[in-house]
Amino acid sequence: MTKISSQLLKGTLENAILMIIAQGETYGYALMQQLATAGFGPIPEGTVYPLLLKLQRNGLITAQRHASTTGPDRKYYQVTATGRAQVTAFLPEWEQLVAAMAALIQTQQG
């Protein structure tokens, strides 16, 4: 589970987070662990929390604060229709990039 370069994550991370929240509502701290488990490596607080705030401002996710019996309040997020639409628009772009890279990599080894 190596760390992925921050440049590589640009653009991808935002959509990865939207997809994880779409699996079921979650909060920032848990999301960081879910990202690590999913294979994105350790994503620091300084990345995740500002990103979530931005997504909320832009209407891609909604949030509610709920108390926790085991610690500070948690801010739970859900994906909006706009958020789902963005992911839908993102996926073919991602597939195109992956396909282009796969073809290039093939020529390097052959």
Next chain:
Amino acid sequence: MTKISSQLLKGTLENAILMIIAQGETYGYALMQQLATAGFGPIPEGTVYPLLLKLQRNGLITAQRHASTTGPDRKYYQVTATGRAQVTAFLPEWEQLVAAMAALIQTQQG
């Protein structure tokens, strides 16, 4: 052959360019067309030329100017050992990201 978001290209484009030059020496203007043909969409001059200068400064590629009978001089590039080493280091990182995304995408459709 849609245009890929600039954010998605970050980190990837540099290594894609190194891999294309590794296929055979080329120059900036031709490289732009090779990128388009390879499926990366249209990459503008303002991206390609500064990137090539940076790669040269960092010792990942070398360059020589040669005259052209059909237009201005061309600057031909070749990948150095350092450049090849960077690509080698990049590839597993890229594969990890692709794998993590593939798994996420799978859960979205299932």
Next chain:
DNA sequence: TTTTGATACATTGCTTTACAAAGTAGTGGG
């Protein structure tokens, strides 16, 4: 009881990267 560590979130500023815009210059066709 004090302190440590894990949990949980926000804010500020830095660095890197793709890109737009503008400029320079060579060649050839209408």
Next chain:
DNA sequence: CCCACTACTTTGTAAAGCAATGTATCAAAA
């Protein structure tokens, strides 16, 4: 002679990941 295509450079901008720092809650250890 002008225009389009070729070919490269330079300057400045926007966006994204992240380090650093601060705040605050709760539980276990000292």
